[in-house]
Amino acid sequence: MKALWRWLVATIVLVFSRGRRRPQVPRRERIVPPGGASPRAELVVLALLGAATLCAIAFIAIYALDRLSHQTQLLGLALGLALAFIAAACIVTANRLIVTEELEEDYPPPAHPGQVEALDRLVDESGDRISRKRLLTLGAGAAGAALGAALLVPAVSLGPLLDTAALYRTPWRRGRRLVDETGRPFRADEIEEATFYTAYPEGASREEVGSPLLVIRLDPKLLRLPQGRAGWAPQGILAYSKICTHAGCAINLYRSPLFPAAEPKPAFVCPCHYSTFDPMTGGTVIFGPAGRNLPQLPLLVDSGGHLRAGGVFSGAVGPSWWGVRLHGARS
Amino acid sequence: MIRALFRFVDERTASAPLLRKALRYVFPDHWSFLLGEVALYAFIVLVGTGIYLAFFFDPSTASTHYNGSYVPLQGHEVSQAYRSAVDLSFKVKAGLLLRQTHHWAADVFVAAIVLHMLRIFFTGAFRKPRDLTYFIGLAMLGTALLEGYLGYSLVDDLLSGMGLAIGYSVLMSVPFVGANLASLIWGGPFPGSSSFESRMYIAHVFLLPILIGTLLTVHLALVAVRHHTQFRGRRKTEQKVVGIPAFPGQAPRSLGLAFAVAAVLFLLGGLVQINPVWLWGPFHVGDATNGAQPDWYLGWLIGALRLVPSFDVTIGNYTLVPNPFWGGALFPLAVFGLLFAWPWLERRFTGDQAFHNLLDRPRDAPWRTAVGVAFFTWVFVVFLAGASDRVFIFLGISYGAQIWVYRVAFFVLPPLVLVLTHRICLELQGVEKLKRRRREAEAGPA
Numbered sequence: 001m002k003a004l005w006r007w008l009v010a011t012i013v014l015v016f017s018r019g020r021r022r023p024q025v026p027r028r029e030r031i032v033p034p035g036g037a038s039p040r041a042e043l044v045v046l047a048l049l050g051a052a053t054l055c056a057i058a059f060i061a062i063y064a065l066d067r068l069s070h071q072t073q074l075l076g077l078a079l080g081l082a083l084a085f086i087a088a089a090c091i092v093t094a095n096r097l098i099v100t101e102e103l104e105e106d107y108p109p110p111a112h113p114g115q116v117e118a119l120d121r122l123v124d125e126s127g128d129r130i131s132r133k134r135l136l137t138l139g140a141g142a143a144g145a146a147l148g149a150a151l152l153v154p155a156v157s158l159g160p161l162l163d164t165a166a167l168y169r170t171p172w173r174r175g176r177r178l179v180d181e182t183g184r185p186f187r188a189d190e191i192e193e194a195t196f197y198t199a200y201p202e203g204a205s206r207e208e209v210g211s212p213l214l215v216i217r218l219d220p221k222l223l224r225l226p227q228g229r230a231g232w233a234p235q236g237i238l239a240y241s242k243i244c245t246h247a248g249c250a251i252n253l254y255r256s257p258l259f260p261a262a263e264p265k266p267a268f269v270c271p272c273h274y275s276t277f278d279p280m281t282g283g284t285v286i287f288g289p290a291g292r293n294l295p296q297l298p299l300l301v302d303s304g305g306h307l308r309a310g311g312v313f314s315g316a317v318g319p320s321w322w323g324v325r326l327h328g329a330r331s
Numbered sequence: 332m333i334r335a336l337f338r339f340v341d342e343r344t345a346s347a348p349l350l351r352k353a354l355r356y357v358f359p360d361h362w363s364f365l366l367g368e369v370a371l372y373a374f375i376v377l378v379g380t381g382i383y384l385a386f387f388f389d390p391s392t393a394s395t396h397y398n399g400s401y402v403p404l405q406g407h408e409v410s411q412a413y414r415s416a417v418d419l420s421f422k423v424k425a426g427l428l429l430r431q432t433h434h435w436a437a438d439v440f441v442a443a444i445v446l447h448m449l450r451i452f453f454t455g456a457f458r459k460p461r462d463l464t465y466f467i468g469l470a471m472l473g474t475a476l477l478e479g480y481l482g483y484s485l486v487d488d489l490l491s492g493m494g495l496a497i498g499y500s501v502l503m504s505v506p507f508v509g510a511n512l513a514s515l516i517w518g519g520p521f522p523g524s525s526s527f528e529s530r531m532y533i534a535h536v537f538l539l540p541i542l543i544g545t546l547l548t549v550h551l552a553l554v555a556v557r558h559h560t561q562f563r564g565r566r567k568t569e570q571k572v573v574g575i576p577a578f579p580g581q582a583p584r585s586l587g588l589a590f591a592v593a594a595v596l597f598l599l600g601g602l603v604q605i606n607p608v609w610l611w612g613p614f615h616v617g618d619a620t621n622g623a624q625p626d627w628y629l630g631w632l633i634g635a636l637r638l639v640p641s642f643d644v645t646i647g648n649y650t651l652v653p654n655p656f657w658g659g660a661l662f663p664l665a666v667f668g669l670l671f672a673w674p675w676l677e678r679r680f681t682g683d684q685a686f687h688n689l690l691d692r693p694r695d696a697p698w699r700t701a702v703g704v705a706f707f708t709w710v711f712v713v714f715l716a717g718a719s720d721r722v723f724i725f726l727g728i729s730y731g732a733q734i735w736v737y738r739v740a741f742f743v744l745p746p747l748v749l750v751l752t753h754r755i756c757l758e759l760q761g762v763e764k765l766k767r768r769r770r771e772a773e774a775g776p777a
Contacts, residue, residue, distance in 0.1 A: 032579065063425055072427045076601005079428070083594035090587030098579040105357045105572050107558050110460065110686040158530075159518040164510045166520050198617055209521050212617030242617055247636060247655050248496035248521060250619035271621045272497060273637045274720065274730060287731060289636060291643030291654035318521065319500030320643055320653035321510035 033099055041096035048089035055082035164323060165330075168316050170210025172297055173331030177202040178213065178239070178307040188301040191217045191237050196254040196268075198242060199307070209318040210329065212242035213297060214251060214268060215307070216279060225296075226282045232298040232310065239297040239307075240283050241317045244270035246290035248319040251277075268294065282314070292320055295329060358581045359561035359574035363450045365588055370443035372592040373436045374547065378540065380433040387423050389415035390485060390532035392525050401609050409613040412487040412528060417609050432600025434626075437479045439596060441628040444472050452673070452703050454690040456560045458683070462674040464553040469670055471546045474539055479626055481535040483606060487528070490606070492614025494625055496521060497636070501659030506652055522616055560690050569688045622724070631710055634717030635662040638738055666710055697756035705749035712740045 059078035062071060094100075130136060160166065178186045178199035186199055199213040200206045220236035232238075242250050249272035257263035267286060268277040275288035283294030295317050298310030313329035341347035358364075391411040397404045399414070400421050409417075419426040448468060451457050457465035480498070484491040499521045502513040518524030558572050567573045575581050599605075611620060625633065635658030644652035677699060678684060693700040716737040723730045 071424070072431075073601050075425050075428045076432070076597055076599075080594045080596075080598030080601060083590045083597060087587045087590035087594055090583045090590060094580070094583035094587060098583065100580050101576055102573060103355065103357050103576050104566065105355075105558070107570055107572055107688050108556065156515070159515040159524070161511050161515050164514060167510060167514075200617065207522060207616050209616060247500035247659075249493050250617050252619040253621065271619050272493060273633070275641070285641045287641075289639045289641055289654050289658070291641055319496075319503050319655065320650055321503040321513075322507055322650050322653075323510060324650050324653070325645060325648045 033101060035099040038096050041092055045089045045092050045097065048085045048092065052082045052085035052089065055079070055085060164321070167318070167321065167323070168327050168330045170313060170317055170329050170331065171201040171204035171208065172210065172309045172312060172329075174309060174311050175300075176204070176309045177302075178215065178299075178309070181206075186215065186307045187305045188235055188237060188307055189305060191215060191307070193217045193219075194256040194258075199239065201309075209243050209248065210241070210313075212250060213239045214242045214254070214279075215239050216254065216266070218266065218280060222280050224281045229282060229296065229298070229314070232296060234299055234301045237299055237301075237307065238279050239299050239309075240268065240277070240279065241295045241297070241313060243318045244272065244275055244290060245292040245294060245318070245320060246270065246275045246288070247272055249273075251294075292324065354576065354578040356555070356577040357558070357572050357574040358577065359559050359567070359572060361562060363454075364559065366443055366447035366450055368585060368588055369592055370440055370447055371547070371551075372589045373440035373443055373596065374543065375589075376436040376593055376596050377433060377440060380429045380436065381536065381540070383429050384419065384426075384433055385536055387415060387419045387426060388412070388485070390528050392487060392522075392528045397613075404609060404612070407613060410487045410528075412485060413608070413613045416486045416488070420609065428597070428601050430600075431603075431605050432596050434483070434605045435599040435603070436596045437482060438605075438626055438628070439592075441472070441475050441479060441626075444468070444475060445628075448472060448670075449707070453693045453700060454560070454562075455687065455696055455699065456690055457674050458677070458687040459674075460557050460686060461553070461560070464550055464557075465674060466671060467546050467550045467553070469667065471543055471550065473667060474543050474546065476628055478535060478539040478543065479628060481531050481539070483626060485528070485531055485535055486606075486608050487614055488608040489611040489614050489618060489620050490608075490625070492522070492616075493619060494629075497655075497659070499523075501636075501655045504653035504656035505660060506656065509653070509656075522614075558688070560688055562690050562692070567689070569686070572688070622720070624718075624721070630717035631666075631714040632659060632663060632717070634713040634715065634719075634737070635659065637719065638713065638716050638734060638741065640738075662713065669706065694756040694759040697753050697760075700756050701749045701753035704752040705745040708748045709741065709745045712737055712744055 055078050059075060059082065062068065062074045062078055065071070068074065127133060179202045180186060180197070180199065183202070185202065186197065191197060193216075195216070197215040199215050200211050205211060216238055218233075218236045218238060220233065223233060223236065223238075225232060244251050247270075249270050251268045251270045253269035253271055255264065255267045255269060255276075257265065266279055268279060268283075269275070270288070270290070273289050275290035276286050277283045277290070277294040278286050279294075283296050285291070285293060293315070295313040295315045297313050300308045300310040302308050312331050316324045316327065316329050337347065337350070340350070389411045393411045394408055395411055395414055397407050397409045397414055397417065399405070399418055401417060404417065416430075420430055421427070451465060451468070480494065484495050484498070499513055499517060502516065503509045505512060514520065516523075516530070517527050518530075559574070561567050561572055561574065564573070575584075612618070624630075636655055637658070639654055639657045641654070643650050643654050680698075691699070716734065719730055719733040719737065722728055722733060
């Protein structure tokens, strides 16, 4: 026991003593100016490094444990604190344990006119043997441009650069049934007022801009649809593209007045930039940035009471591009 | 031991003279010079955490059914990308910590770049010979915005899908070629072909980080060859730089800042939730969510898109300028265009072609400061407009009324701020002059 104690004392003395006095060497001019020792700061740095070590070990321990609640938080805390302690140790070192010098240095000269002149002459003289410089430059330029174009051309394979016909196509055509997200067909009599339904084309992809519909029911007497849309809203049931004509987000807000005498009229609102469309007048924009009406889809009620498309949309679906008004939607 | 190391390096690279110079490289000292360093360290954390995430993330839009531990999503049809992002959060140990730290680091990275840019702008550090350094910094800011956007778009949650729909629409709105470019990049109409996800992925984890890394290297090399700028002061002149040497003075300070930045990011990543993709749910074309906000650095673009009134520019049936072009493309182009043009504009208007190693205090260049404050106010108004729906929810102020206020402020506020800032700068100069004169008068008789 006594031997152990002596060993311990010896180790502590060995570790914590500030080393042997170095033999005096002949004095040289120092590069870094001398500064006084500050044992207390050394102790602080040592403590901070110790704390960092403990936190890092804690991180490993927390990582190793299974089924620990708040594991993410504890991991973040352990790692963050370990890093913070090291940061603190660095700052104390910077402020207390090293000499902070103020050095002076010359900025590099603004320019080297002689060298620039020499460079210019170097290039110029190197081309002395070439007599038709302009023609050769032109030739090199042509070859470079053509090669550059040739290397860029394969990028055209990325997608249909010239074929924009697909932008007009939607899965909706006359007779296609409206189904909900589980694939169940919508019946006309289950469409209620003061709410909206999202419908998809039966048997077609839902992950297309032309697929999702907003379906609502309004009092037929309130409708002021544009000319040529008579019969598009059987029983006052209306269908519009769910994709905003501004920036392509899905419209998921439907404002329906509880007290129509005092509250604003029904409207579809896009949650991205709050474009607001009026379903009573054929999807006209009444607020927000959208520059084009919401395309309407004509509806039919078949003999079984199910909702079907009565044709194609009143216009191209989705965000606008240069050709969005050139053709209508196609099936 | 250390001498042996130096000897080894020198005998193989002949770099001892260079190394000695590098260790005694002088750093002028001012707190605002550290903002760029914060961005640098956030970038390092981004690369480190990003590499870890890439080991688990599956950039595929192939459809699958989620059957992991998060009950509300069980049985839902999701993409492999989304499934792997949720698994990375709940199944992979420490995965959520690293994902959230990565996201926080991106937000801090862009914030530090923007603050650094403001410092450079208002102290005139962008002047010759450092205009090239400034341009490269701006290019990095633009790249960082795109990189961040792609980062949160990759996950294929509802928020990323909506962000991509908006990005697609803005590209579609470019006059004459928009639809063609969008079809090219997405590989067809939105939501695009299955290869679009891998295109985003290679851009996010390889092309753009390499680009940022390269620009960063050139940026730092340019800083080093021309040395840092400094504020005017004792012994500090256009010819002499005064400051702390890289070693031993600056090294522990810089290292301390690096660890401090990493500490803050990991604490945020562990303790403060960010982008909980399991709450947003998977993206489907027909779905949207309310109140989902993009990362802060895209707020000015959302605001710009919201402020434009309803119109498309058409000629007959040909749509010349679809609406999202104004806010989504023209506005950011104008902002970056003006920032890029500023050093040239300032040279043009002041006729100052000289070399500058000394910085201006903002008050010393009243016109630059006034134009800068007006310009950033202009951008900030639009940024605030991007939060108008949040303001409606928290404060109940009518959304429509706010939009009209911002539309007016967009035009009215910058000129007001310009005049006001110019006046304040002159007043500050005047106060200083007065104090100096008083000091001289008091010292005079003695």
